Amino acid sequence: MRHTLSRTxxxxxxxxLLLTLTACGGxxxxxxxxxxxxxxxxxLKLMIASSGGAELKAMQDxxxxxxxxxxxxxxxxxAANDLPQQLSQGFAxxxxxDVFAVDAxxxxxxxxxxxxxxxxVSYKDxxxxxxxxxxxxxxxxxxxxKDFSTLALGINTDAWAAAGLTDNDVPKTWDQLKAxxxxxxxxSRAGLVFNNTRDRVGAFLVQAGGWPLDADQxxxxxxxxxNLQALTxxxxxxxxxxxxxxxxxxxxxxxxxxxxxKAAMSIDGNWMVGGLAKDHPDLKYRVVPLPAGPAGPGxxxxxQCWGIAAKSKFQTQAKQLVDALMAPQQELAxxxxxxVMPSRQSVRTQYQQDFPQQAAFLAGAGSAHGPVTLTKxxxxxxxxxxxxxxLPGADPKQILTQLQTNTAAALxx
Numbered sequence: 476m477r478h479t480l481s482r483t484x485x486x487x488x489x490x491x492l493l494l495t496l497t498a499c500g501g502x503x504x505x506x507x508x509x510x511x512x513x514x515x516x517x518x519l520k521l522m523i524a525s526s527g528g529a530e531l532k533a534m535q536d537x538x539x540x541x542x543x544x545x546x547x548x549x550x551x552x553x554a555a556n557d558l559p560q561q562l563s564q565g566f567a568x569x570x571x572x573d574v575f576a577v578d579a580x581x582x583x584x585x586x587x588x589x590x591x592x593x594x595x596v597s598y599k600d601x602x603x604x605x606x607x608x609x610x611x612x613x614x615x616x617x618x619x620x621k622d623f624s625t626l627a628l629g630i631n632t633d634a635w636a637a638a639g640l641t642d643n644d645v646p647k648t649w650d651q652l653k654a655x656x657x658x659x660x661x662x663s664r665a666g667l668v669f670n671n672t673r674d675r676v677g678a679f680l681v682q683a684g685g686w687p688l689d690a691d692q693x694x695x696x697x698x699x700x701x702n703l704q705a706l707t708x709x710x711x712x713x714x715x716x717x718x719x720x721x722x723x724x725x726x727x728x729x730x731x732x733x734x735x736x737k738a739a740m741s742i743d744g745n746w747m748v749g750g751l752a753k754d755h756p757d758l759k760y761r762v763v764p765l766p767a768g769p770a771g772p773g774x775x776x777x778x779q780c781w782g783i784a785a786k787s788k789f790q791t792q793a794k795q796l797v798d799a800l801m802a803p804q805q806e807l808a809x810x811x812x813x814x815v816m817p818s819r820q821s822v823r824t825q826y827q828q829d830f831p832q833q834a835a836f837l838a839g840a841g842s843a844h845g846p847v848t849l850t851k852x853x854x855x856x857x858x859x860x861x862x863x864x865x866l867p868g869a870d871p872k873q874i875l876t877q878l879q880t881n882t883a884a885a886l887x888x
Contacts, residue, residue, distance in 0.1 A: 510574060517548030517789035519796060520572035523553035526813075528778040533812040548792050550574075569786065573793045577618060577782040579609050583692075584850030590783040590790055591617040598801065601819045609845030610780045618780035619801055622815035624744045625643045626678050626774045627821035627838040628652075628766070632759045634659055636740035640840070646766040649682070649708055658719035659739035667712070668738035672860045674846075675742050678703040678775050681844045682768025685861070688884055692849055695886060698879035704769060714867035732757060745836035749814045750871040757829065762835040776843035778818070816840075855881040 489802040523534055531554050538550035549762070553572060555561040557624045559581055565571035566588045577585055593599065593616030599607070606620035635644075646652040656666030670677040679687055685701030688694065696702075719738065726732035734755035735739035742765065743745070750756055765774050781797045784789060799805065806817035812828060816837055817826055827834055847856060858881060862874040 483531050511788060512790055517792035519550040519574060519793060520553055521525055521550050522553045522555050522572040522575040523637035524558040524576060525556055532760040533809055537800055537805055538684060541796055551795055556728040562650060570783045573784055573789055574796055575782045576779045579848055580846050581850060582848040585782060586617055587786055588613050589617050589864040590785045591615045592783055592794055593617055595620050600821060601821050603818060603820055603840050605776060605840060605843045606778055608820050609778060609848065618782045619797065620778050620780045620818040622809060622818055623778035623815060625776050625836045625843050626742055626744055626747060627762050627764055627835040628735055629741040629743055629747055630761050630763065631739045632761055646762050648766050649768055652766045653712055653717060656740065660717050665724060665738040666832060667740045668724060668732045669720055670729050671720040673856055676709055676863050678765060678773060679709055681773030683771060684770030684828050688847060695879050695882035697882050698875045702875050703871055705765060706874060710867045720883045725732060745816060745833050748832050752869055760885045762832065764835050764838050770844040774839035774843050777843050800865060851885050855885050
């Protein structure tokens with residue numbers, strides 16, 4: 476499962492969605508008042524994105540295990556073709572699933588429909604602080620992060636050795652990254668590749684100490700010296716020819732370009748490990764943390780949480796199901812099945828032993844910045860992506876000025 480969040484859009488009519496979700500929402504009523512809670516056995520609905528058979532089977536196995544030990548409760552897993560759309564339709568119809576996966580980028584758009592239960596779980600302090608921050612609103616942890624991914628730097632070790640580079644040359648700073656990218660660049664291969672969106676370029680903003688919004692997401696902070704320094708560095712890296720966007724290399728994304736040998740290094744998420752094992756099993760590579768910027772180390776996190784519907788009549792049982800899905804051994808089982816990193820710190824050592832190739836990604840957990848979680852920012856960030864795609868020809872200052880104006884307008888400032 477990729478937390479860049481390759482959600483598969485389904486060709487489903489709104490009418491069909493309403494009928495389906497109304498039929499499956501046994502734990503809800505259509506009133507706006509809080510639902511009366513019911514004790515005893517419950518019939519729960521759990522909705523996830525349809526990201527592949529492995530994840531669906533793992534969730535079905537986990538819920539079946541919980542059901543068998545619950546004293547009569549059951550949980551049905553629903554694989555949504557378009558999770559955001561189907562959740563929105565379910566909320567509108569008054570019949571959402573009891574438990575559902577919430578992508579960080581959609582979190583605040585759903586917060587009013589969710590039970591803010593996160594502060595009550597016994598393992599709250601075991602969750603990575605950076606992930607807790609992502610799902611906190613007005614001082615409340617609304618939901619527990621179920622897993623996450625981060626960005627790191629993949630290095631083609633054959634290309635590295637051919638360029639005369641050693642372990643001592645692994646880049647720790649921006650200047651070193653540019654230098655090794657230039658050494659790795661040939662007439663048929665870019666030194667570095669990364670996708671042309673905020674989901675990659677945003678890591679440079681974090682490393683410079685910048686971001687489009689302040690920590691509370693209430694103020695526009697796009698047009699700052701820190702963000703300008705980051706975007707100027709990206710522009711210069713691209714202008715030098717040492718870094719390329721995937722489309723310049725005839726590839727669909729950075730992982731494809733790296734796997735095909737069109738780039739010697741790639742900024743990518745930990746899903747690259749599974750993708751390369753499947754599509755390019757002979758590729759020799761290593762993964763290291765992203766180089767630090769002027770403000771220190773920084774990467775991006777991609778995560779989801781387990782949301783519980785505020786209208787569910789079975790909130791107690793829903794929390795018990797979430798607790799079961801969040802159990803340390805269950806998180807490790809999910810990691811083995813579909814490649815995500817567990818959100819609980821207590822399983823870090825075991826995870827590193829089981830997945831040594833993921834060590835660099837996990838190392839970024841402490842410096843990872845979550846995405847913007849305000850739904851009203853979606854069109855602003857889409858426009859930001861369009862501007863990023865114009866680099867190196869576009870002016871970084873102009874891009875940030877436009878982002879500042881658009882962000883302020885979206886926030887009503």
